[in-house]
Amino acid sequence: xxxxxxxxxxxxxxxxxxxxxxxxxxxxxxxxxxxxxxxxxxxxxxxxxxxxxxxxxxxxxxxxxxxxxxxxxxxxxxxxxxxxxxxxxxxxxxxxxxxxxxxxxxxxx
Amino acid sequence: xxxxxxxxxxxxxxxxxxxxxxxxxxxxxxxxxxxxxxxxxxxxxxxxxxxxxxxxxxxxxxxxxxxxxxxxxxxxxxxxxxxxxxxxxxxxxxxxxxxxxxxxxxxxxxxxxxx
Numbered sequence: 622x623x624x625x626x627x628x629x630x631x632x633x634x635x636x637x638x639x640x641x642x643x644x645x646x647x648x649x650x651x652x653x654x655x656x657x658x659x660x661x662x663x664x665x666x667x668x669x670x671x672x673x674x675x676x677x678x679x680x681x682x683x684x685x686x687x688x689x690x691x692x693x694x695x696x697x698x699x700x701x702x703x704x705x706x707x708x709x710x711x712x713x714x715x716x717x718x719x720x721x722x723x724x725x726x727x728x729x730x
Numbered sequence: 731x732x733x734x735x736x737x738x739x740x741x742x743x744x745x746x747x748x749x750x751x752x753x754x755x756x757x758x759x760x761x762x763x764x765x766x767x768x769x770x771x772x773x774x775x776x777x778x779x780x781x782x783x784x785x786x787x788x789x790x791x792x793x794x795x796x797x798x799x800x801x802x803x804x805x806x807x808x809x810x811x812x813x814x815x816x817x818x819x820x821x822x823x824x825x826x827x828x829x830x831x832x833x834x835x836x837x838x839x840x841x842x843x844x845x
Contacts, residue, residue, distance in 0.1 A: 653831045655831070655833075657834075662838070663838050664734075664820050664822070664836030664837050664838045664839050665773070665820070665822075665834075665836045666836065667833035667834060667835065670831055670833065708773075712831055715786060716778070716785075716786060716831075717775050717786060717788070718775065718834070720765075720772050720773035720774070720775075721772065722772055723772075
């Protein structure tokens, strides 16, 4: 199973961009990278996913390294509502999401 | 569109008892997955159902079981409860997890406390 490494926590100022890194050096060539976030007292929320190329949606952008050993989730303009735990998750060939401990994102007003 | 609904939100049970948790997926979603979340182990995959069939199973003992009905609603059951089963149980639905990695939509979970 592919393992991921994320910082335990990160801080950012409100209205500034945030770059959340993730290392997944053991990922296989067909594993998608998914990002979810979990706000306090809520279930996880889907953010974005991708395979090889960069992806954008209304919530965020996902930049995947050419060798696929790392990726970065980009929140273009952080708000207080973006404070959450962010999970970078490879989906393995058995279609199981392997959850790590995630990065706790703290947004300072 | 209504989200994923889990009932009940909170539950307190005694060791040795059994419990059934319910999940109503988003309309049109045929895949339902269950996860256990604890502070020590994080989110762990329990099982996934699609069209009333279990397609995938995590590494949990047989005391944990589930089923899915023809309307895609799902239930999970834990028998002979242990203190270590205290956790947040999350249900997630998707159109079809096996197709294009369709995203999971989670409910807010059922908080189970075993005393």
